[in-house]
Amino acid sequence: MRFIADLHTHSKYARACSPALTLENIDAWCRVKGVDIVSAGDFTHTKWFEEIKEKLVPSGRESLYVLRDGGAPTSPPPIPLPKKPTLFMLGTELACIYSQGARKVRRVHHCIYAPSIKVAGEINAALLTRGCKLGSDGRAIIGMSSKELLKIILGIDPRNVMIPAHAFTPWFAIFGSNSGFDSIKECFEELTPHIFAIETGLSADPPMCWRVRELDRVALVSFADAHSLPNLGREATVFEGSESALSYDAIMEAIRNAAPAKLTQPPSPQPSPIKGEGVKKDPPPSVGGVRGGGGLRMSGTLEFIPDEGRYHYDGHRACKACLHPKETKKLGGICPKCKKLVTVGVLSRVEELANEPAGRVPLAHPQFWPLIELDKIIAEAEGVKGRSAKSVKKVYWDLVAKAGTELNLLLNLLPQEIAAIASPRLAEAIKRVRDGKVKIDPPGYDGEYGVVNIFDEQEKAAQKKLL
Numbered sequence: 001m002r003f004i005a006d007l008h009t010h011s012k013y014a015r016a017c018s019p020a021l022t023l024e025n026i027d028a029w030c031r032v033k034g035v036d037i038v039s040a041g042d043f044t045h046t047k048w049f050e051e052i053k054e055k056l057v058p059s060g061r062e063s064l065y066v067l068r069d070g071g072a073p074t075s076p077p078p079i080p081l082p083k084k085p086t087l088f089m090l091g092t093e094l095a096c097i098y099s100q101g102a103r104k105v106r107r108v109h110h111c112i113y114a115p116s117i118k119v120a121g122e123i124n125a126a127l128l129t130r131g132c133k134l135g136s137d138g139r140a141i142i143g144m145s146s147k148e149l150l151k152i153i154l155g156i157d158p159r160n161v162m163i164p165a166h167a168f169t170p171w172f173a174i175f176g177s178n179s180g181f182d183s184i185k186e187c188f189e190e191l192t193p194h195i196f197a198i199e200t201g202l203s204a205d206p207p208m209c210w211r212v213r214e215l216d217r218v219a220l221v222s223f224a225d226a227h228s229l230p231n232l233g234r235e236a237t238v239f240e241g242s243e244s245a246l247s248y249d250a251i252m253e254a255i256r257n258a259a260p261a262k263l264t265q266p267p268s269p270q271p272s273p274i275k276g277e278g279v280k281k282d283p284p285p286s287v288g289g290v291r292g293g294g295g296l297r298m299s300g301t302l303e304f305i306p307d308e309g310r311y312h313y314d315g316h317r318a319c320k321a322c323l324h325p326k327e328t329k330k331l332g333g334i335c336p337k338c339k340k341l342v343t344v345g346v347l348s349r350v351e352e353l354a355n356e357p358a359g360r361v362p363l364a365h366p367q368f369w370p371l372i373e374l375d376k377i378i379a380e381a382e383g384v385k386g387r388s389a390k391s392v393k394k395v396y397w398d399l400v401a402k403a404g405t406e407l408n409l410l411l412n413l414l415p416q417e418i419a420a421i422a423s424p425r426l427a428e429a430i431k432r433v434r435d436g437k438v439k440i441d442p443p444g445y446d447g448e449y450g451v452v453n454i455f456d457e458q459e460k461a462a463q464k465k466l467l
Ligand SMILES: [Zn+2]
Pocket: 093, 109, 165, 166, 172
C-alpha cells in the first residue's frame, strides 16, 4: 500500500500562516488532498500544544495520532470527505539564530519530530527552561545552535529526529547563501551522523542534490511547508508497505534507509546515543532490515518543479531582476537595477557546493515525481489567471469529488479514467505535468514563485479563439 506523508506543516499561530490552519481543517483538507500522514505542526507553540493535547488521540498506530471525534472544520471542503482519518505525527519547525565560526549570524530552520505528545511536552519544557520564547511565533525563534538543539532533543529521547528544513533556501537554511553552512558536518560537527535526512525544499529536487557528494549519506525528503490549506501536500514523501507496518519508528527508519549510500551498501552501525540529562532511555526498537522500516519503504518524493520554487534563480524581487546563476556571475553578484547585492538562490548555491558533474545519478536512489497543484493546472488549461478564480474552484471540487482525492487524480488515475471526468485539454495538461513537459517561465527568484506554462503561446492563442 502507498502512504503519502507531508511532515512540514504550520498552524494558525505561525507567522504569515492562514488563520484557517486548525487541526480540524488540516485533517479535512489532507483527506481531500490524499495526504495520509501530516505533521501536527508547531508543537512548540504554547497555545497550539494545548490544542494538540486536547484534540489528538492515539490512532492505534504506534506514535501516530488522529483527531478526537466531535470537532468540525471551520473551512470544510465543499465535497463529502473520504472516510479515512488523517494520521498526525508530532512535528514542529524551529528557527535557530546564533553565531558559529566565520559567519556572524547563522539562521537555520529545522523540522523536529517526537514520538509522542509526552515527549513533545518534554522538548517544550527543556526549551522553556533555557529561556526560549515559545508563545509568540508557531515557528519559534530560538537563540541556540543547531547542534545544541539536536543534543537537547536526542538527550530527551533518542527517537526524536531533526531534519534540516528547505536546505538550500537563502535566508533560513543549513546551506543558505546568506546565513548557512557549506556542509552538514560544518554545522553539526561530531553529531553529523544523527542527521539522516534533509528537506530539499520547493526550489530544489533530487538531481540538484546529487551534485553534492556529502548528500549521498542522507535521505532527500520533501514536504509542503504549507502556510495555507490549499498548499498541503504540494510536496510530499511517499512510503510503501502494509498498513499494519505504519508507525512513527517505521517511517523514520524508512527515511533513514533511503539515503543513496545506504541503498547501495550493507548497514552501518548506528551512531552512539547522546547522553541525556534525565532518565536513561532504551535505544529505539529495532524495526526491520536495511531496505525497509518494519516493512515500510520510502519509495520516493513528490516534487514541486524546482524552477517554480520561490528561490530557484538569483535576483531582486523589487527590481524585477531575475537572474540565471551565470548572469549573476557576470554581473559580479550585483543587481543591474539597484546596484546592491542580489539574493543568491538555490541553483547558484548548489553550483557552488557541487563536487559532482551535472547529470550525475547515484547508483541507487528513491524515485521522484513532478507535481503541480491541480488548481494551478486547471487555471492554465482554462486560460484563467490565478488558481483561486471561481471557475477554477468549481472544476477543482468537481474533479476531486470524482477522483476521490487530488493526489489520486494527479498520480494514479489512468489516462482513460481522467478522460472520463476531465476536459480533453485538462487531461492533456495533467499528462504533460506527469511527463515533466512543463515550462516554468520566468523561474522563481527572491521570494517570487516561478510561472507555470503547460501550453505554449500558440496553443494559448488557439484556446482563446475557442472561448
Ligand atoms: Zn522554514
